[in-house]
Amino acid sequence: MDNIAVFQEENPTLENYWRSVVLFGNNVASYKFALAKSLLELIEQDKTHITLEELSEPFSRHICEHIALSDKQATSRSSSFLETCRQYNRGEVSYETLIQITKTKGFNNVLDAFHNVNGAALPVKFFEKTSIGSSSGIVLTDDVFRLGEIKFEKNLVYEAEARWNLVETAWSLGVSVNTLSIHYDDKSDLLYIEDNKIRRKNITSVRAALNGYQKGKCFYCFDDINVTNDESNTCDVDHFIPHTLQQYTNANLDGVWNLVLACPNCNRGADGKFAKVPALKYLERLSKRNDFLISSHHPLRETLMNQTGRTEAERHMFLQSMYNLAKNTLIHTWKTNEVQQAIF
Numbered sequence: 001m002d003n004i005a006v007f008q009e010e011n012p013t014l015e016n017y018w019r020s021v022v023l024f025g026n027n028v029a030s031y032k033f034a035l036a037k038s039l040l041e042l043i044e045q046d047k048t049h050i051t052l053e054e055l056s057e058p059f060s061r062h063i064c065e066h067i068a069l070s071d072k073q074a075t076s077r078s079s080s081f082l083e084t085c086r087q088y089n090r091g092e093v094s095y096e097t098l099i100q101i102t103k104t105k106g107f108n109n110v111l112d113a114f115h116n117v118n119g120a121a122l123p124v125k126f127f128e129k130t131s132i133g134s135s136s137g138i139v140l141t142d143d144v145f146r147l148g149e150i151k152f153e154k155n156l157v158y159e160a161e162a163r164w165n166l167v168e169t170a171w172s173l174g175v176s177v178n179t180l181s182i183h184y185d186d187k188s189d190l191l192y193i194e195d196n197k198i199r200r201k202n203i204t205s206v207r208a209a210l211n212g213y214q215k216g217k218c219f220y221c222f223d224d225i226n227v228t229n230d231e232s233n234t235c236d237v238d239h240f241i242p243h244t245l246q247q248y249t250n251a252n253l254d255g256v257w258n259l260v261l262a263c264p265n266c267n268r269g270a271d272g273k274f275a276k277v278p279a280l281k282y283l284e285r286l287s288k289r290n291d292f293l294i295s296s297h298h299p300l301r302e303t304l305m306n307q308t309g310r311t312e313a314e315r316h317m318f319l320q321s322m323y324n325l326a327k328n329t330l331i332h333t334w335k336t337n338e339v340q341q342a343i344f
Contacts, residue, residue, distance in 0.1 A: 014143055015150055017124050019212040020117045022160050023296050029074035031110035033164035034062040039126060040157050043140065043148040049130065051137040056102035063106075064089055064098075066164065072171040081105040111138065152226045155208075155216055159227075162208035169193060169203050170299045182303040184254045189237055191256075193299075206237055209300070210261055213292045215343055219260035220273070220282065222340040227261075236267040240286050241326050242275040249325060251318075255307040256300060257290055258322075266336055276334035277326045287319055288344055 022036055038058035042050055064085045067073055073082055084101040087093045093101075111129055115122045126144035130137055147153060173193070182191050184206055191203045203209075207227040218225050218235065225235035238260050239253055246253045267273055290308065294301050309315040327333070 014124065014146055015156070016215055017122050018126070018147060018156060019159065019215065020122065021114060022156075022163050023212050023292075025117050026113070029076070029079075029110075030063070030066060030164055030168060031059075031074075031106070032114060033160050033167075034059050034066075035110050035114055036160045037062050037157060039140070039144055040147070040153075040160070043145050048140050049137060050127075050140065051135050052103045052107060053099060053137075055138060056099045056106065059106060060085065060088075060098050060102040066168060070168040070172045073168060075171065151224050152216060152228075155211055155227050158205070158208035159212040162204040163212070165204040166191075166209060166299060169201065181306060182256060182299055184237075184256065184259060186237070186254065206256075206259060207235055207261060210256075210259065211235070213289055213296075214261055217340065217343060218263040218266055219285065219289070220262055220266040220278070221336050222338050222342060223263045223265075224340075225261055225263050234264075235261040236264055238262040238267050238273065240278060240282070241322050242277065242330065244275050245326055245329060248329060249322070251322060252307060255303075256293070257286075257304050257308045257319075260286065260289065271336065273334045273336075275330070276332055277323075277330050279333045279335035280323070281335070283319060283323050285344065287316065290315070292344070 018036075021032065025032055038055060041058050042055070063073065063082070067082065067085050068089050071086070081101060084093060084098060084105075088095070088098040111127075114127075115125055124143050125141055126147070127138040127140050130139045147156065182193055182203065184191055185202075188202075189206050191206050191209055193201050193203060205227065211225070211227045214225075216224060219238070219240075227235060240258050240260050241253055243253050252258075262273070265272065290304055293304050305315075308318045
């Protein structure tokens, strides 16, 4: 069974189905991300039926904002809808024209493809296409409104934005994804890229990029975590293999493979991990979390494989060797009680 199926079946909550769309759906254009962010906005209006014209406002706004920063928003060579967004940004077409073109050309495929993941439709839907008289649009389902009621629901917005940033970065660089290397800046908590063409390009918050792959839970105790700074229990970025060991290895301990999100209590509370070695059971959990990332599309997939191995056997050997180094050097291991059921 592939990792995407496991990700869904182990804990098929609404949040996980939603994250499957954002994290594992096919990426041939950024429309999926714009639609996801639009849906999360629209549920706040407490309105069930949304016309295509009404949907066009947030949808086109998100596309225009991103295209102003990163021009390539699809793998296809041309798109009349994307060109209209460019023209609007340059002041060459009116807002009314932007909305009209979005309404007629912006939703040609994304509404039908949104709920398809890994070649099949999800068992839940967050909207249904509808047509009332001459007005086409969507009907928001009870399930999408329930997303607005979950704890730390703002995480879903940040996760969609982070995923969008990662995908468009790979497209915009125009280089083989096998050559991309994503780095972590612990001072800013940002992921960034450096290559021969650019000195540095910040991509996104590491917390927003990783949270979905941990299903919004602390890596160690499975408590709910928050990726924003405006609410309680904002998570820490923890080095699974303590960073103090960097002097003893050529492996990059700032690599994505070694970064997990932990609640403040687990990371630095009274009985927190700090620079201790996690118990062996967490190594298997790290391997599974990394497999979730590898099941996703570039560039995090390629970065992880470049850092840990191209095959499952190579990655297993790499993690075991790093764990052996940590255990033999730091000796003491750490573990904590799980406050919620283990879900990965």
